[in-house]
Amino acid sequence: MFTQNPQTVGIAELTGTYVFDLRTCNRTLAFNRFFWNMIRPEAREAFWTDEEAAMQAAGLNPDEKALVRARDWLGIVQYGVNFFVLEKWARVVKTTNLEVYAIMRGESFEDFMNTRQVPCSR
Numbered sequence: 001m002f003t004q005n006p007q008t009v010g011i012a013e014l015t016g017t018y019v020f021d022l023r024t025c026n027r028t029l030a031f032n033r034f035f036w037n038m039i040r041p042e043a044r045e046a047f048w049t050d051e052e053a054a055m056q057a058a059g060l061n062p063d064e065k066a067l068v069r070a071r072d073w074l075g076i077v078q079y080g081v082n083f084f085v086l087e088k089w090a091r092v093v094k095t096t097n098l099e100v101y102a103i104m105r106g107e108s109f110e111d112f113m114n115t116r117q118v119p120c121s122r
Helices: 022-027 029-039 041-049 051-057 062-070 073-079 083-092 097-105 109-113
Strands: none
Touching (some): 022 029, 029 041, 029 083, 041 051, 051 062, 062 073, 073 097, 097 109
């Protein structure tokens, strides 16, 4: 029987909060591993050579592949990928954390940077 973790009670009311717990990790293990493996040179090379083949070899399902193809950063996190492994892939596709944050907020990079205390730092 499923019981809710008392630490996550009410979390659905917090806009922009996506729980990454053991259940999520188990459900999205192959997807998370796909991104984590980007630390390995051979995984990066395989992705650069043929994205489709790399996703197939990683065992990604059609929904996961669609998220990767679309570079849907927020969708990937909402689906259940840990942001810290997603960062590995961001580097592979030459996207900085700041650019990812802007995309996830639905803002242009310039608009996002203007919300920072030091907007001209990159």
